[in-house]
Amino acid sequence: MVKARVTVTLKNGVLDPQGKAIGAALASLDFEGVENVRQGKVFDLELATDDRQAAKDELNAMCEKLLANTVIEDYTVEIE
């Protein structure tokens, strides 16, 4: 089995009002010096294969087809 983590984040330049609100909330909790917050999504997947390269290709395809909206989001795939 291959375990993988996919991280999806907003592309640079895409405004992130949620990240901004989180940053403001951190400041209100007296965490000083937080200059910027960008939020995103994490997916942990388990694939029924031992072929790491095939898994990576499959995961990239999953990101392109569903997990990320590549108009506004970037993704990274890490395999354990």
Added chain:
Amino acid sequence: MKSAVILLPGLNRDRDMIAALTKIAGEPPVTVWQSETEIPDVDLVVVPGGFSYGDYLRAGAIAARMPVLQAVREKAEKGVRVLGVCNGFQILIEAGLLPGALMRNASLRFVCREVRLRIENADTVFTQAYEAGQVLTCPVAHHDGNYIVDKAGLKRLQDDDRIVLRYADGTNPNGSLDDIAGIVNEAGNVLGMMPHPENRIEPAHGGRDGRALFASALDMVAA
């Protein structure tokens, strides 16, 4: 003209849409469930609003991968008119039938209120019963209506007059780029819009401003 309404779990404006189409066309639309791979022979396909799949992952993302959306895509390619309202707009974007993306409202709040809408292009099949520049009142109710597209994409929309509806009089409820409320595809037969014209078709709604959109799409415009 005959119409079809697409049904997916989690939509909640489907009955309003069916009521509007029935009242205006004089006959009810056919309904097509998400697992169907074919849509009957109709002139207009409508994807209504709501929260398909609970907005999981991204608004419209999962609905856009259901079999019926492939059937909608085939209809659109054949030139059949396709209208997506609210979640329907989000679904059409996720399905790749319209460019850009609809992000969380800039206020981060769900907005449910009336907005002013300017008809920017009255030469589309969806707006032919309006006058260019006409300003309507229409309700919106959404959490993810903040339209975004890259610079080149925005220029294409502007140059080709594909921004059909804009929020007017400072009523942009969601931070949408260039006050975009509704756009058409390149061929002009697919319209996506965030406001709900189906909830503005009779005096009890507070006005009938949305009626002409359906009259246009159904070619019920007096010559």
